[in-house]
Ligand code: SF4
């Protein structure tokens with residue numbers, strides 16, 4: 070006999086006994102990791118499926134083609150339209166060239182991307198997840214390959230359950246081989262953003278490319294194959310933080326994929342029989358077409374779920390069923406929670422039970438006018454307008470700064486020790502480390518001068534030339550010219566021993582100019 074089998078001991082009258090069971094009692098414990106149920110999504114067809122194909126073509130096209138676009142920047146700069154030139158620490162984006170000190174442009178673009186995501190999510194829910202997220206796009210591509218080789222849902226399920234035969238082996242090997250090729254192409258396309266694509270391709274093929282290129286291709290091949298082919302919906306449900314974050318961005322006016330149970334319930338598989346028996350019947354015929362097309366394997370009729378990526382394929386599936394039944398499309402549709410609640414209130418009459426007779430006109434069998442339908446007001450509302458204004462404002466500010474920026478820059482660093490040197494002729498000399506940046510792909514001749522320090526002259530360190538009021542220097546294209554410059558002044562002409570002046574750089578053709586402030590120190594009088 071175990072302790073658990075023993076009769077509970079009698080308690081004295083003064084003690085209470087509680088009938089309770091710990092929440093983690095062995096009897097109630099669930100495994101920490103539920104085994105994955107494999108999903109075999111059926112091919113969907115319809116408006117949203119077509120739209121998703123289009124988005125897939127555009128996004129994949131942008132990804133694979135962009136590194137091969139050329140952009141003429143002259144003989145001194147790369148002609149690749151989009152290039153992250155790590156060796157020279159430059160980012161080329163068509164006509165824009167960003168230097169490391171201008172990284173705030175990249176930060177601005179990231180902020181715009183973040184606000185854009187807020188704008189899209191608050192307007193149309195997880196549209197990013199459903200249409201443009203790389204995980205969604207590549208899973209769609211991998212599923213397309215799987216269907217092409219193994220067939221649609223039923224054929225794939227049959228193949229999965231079948232014993233290993235030559236046919237199954239050929240199909241499986243073929244599918245995984247194509248997936249791996251896609252993975253290699255994905256990793257391959259990525260490295261072309263970081264070097265001249267045609268020459269890097271030649272190097273890769275002839276095994277002359279640097280090791281990091283092969284390592285990157287291998288890593289991206291592995292991640293693409295694993296995430297797109299093997300893990301699929303598991304990435305969205307368990308690995309991605311976005312489904313958790315999005316809840317904070319949605320409100321009752323955001324459009325999300327919704328099962329309109331105010332018109333679908335009570336669902337019935339035997340509609341005619343139920344009607345003949347005088348039972349209330351909704352539009353849903355419980356055919357599960359919406360479930361079998363779902364790439365996440367869920368049932369939208371269970372309400373909003375974390376797993377739903379709002380790909381809208383269930384809308385296509387259900388619209389198809391409704392069309393065949395001669396009913397209005399939109400049993401599953403993009404709808405706002407506010408509209409849904411209003412329609413549910415009509416369908417239930419404020420109670421708990423949905424009565425189809427409340428939403429349809431008895432004589433015409435059409436929906437009653439009081440029902441709310443989603444319209445442009447769901448998109449254009451104060452919250453989305455504010456997001457758009459912020460997003461557009463940042464974009465405009467960046468464009469303005471970009472168009473006004475000088476392609477010439479000047480940095481001047483005053484010596485800290487010694488602050489000044491008194492020369493034998495009585496003049497005072499200060500030393501400076503000067504950097505002149507030519508941010509254009511052409512060579513440039515620049516004149517350096519001093520403004521605000523009367524009588525000042527300059528010499529280059531190591532130069533035998535006599536001090537002059539101006540220095541002329543040659544700048545290489547897209548390069549920084551470091552200079553060591555001495556500025557000397559007769560201290561008798563100085564109004565104060567601590568002065569601020571401007572060092573000015575002007576191109577010899579006068580087209581560009583840069584200036585910066587610097588200190589000049591002299592002994593106290
Ligand atoms: S429930 Fe519908 S919208 Fe959501 S993931 Fe499934 S098919 Fe896509």
Ligand code: SF4
Pocket residue numbers: 328333352353354355356357358359360370386387388390400401
């Ligand atoms: S596809 Fe439409 S009719 Fe069929 S089960 Fe889903 S919601 Fe009901």
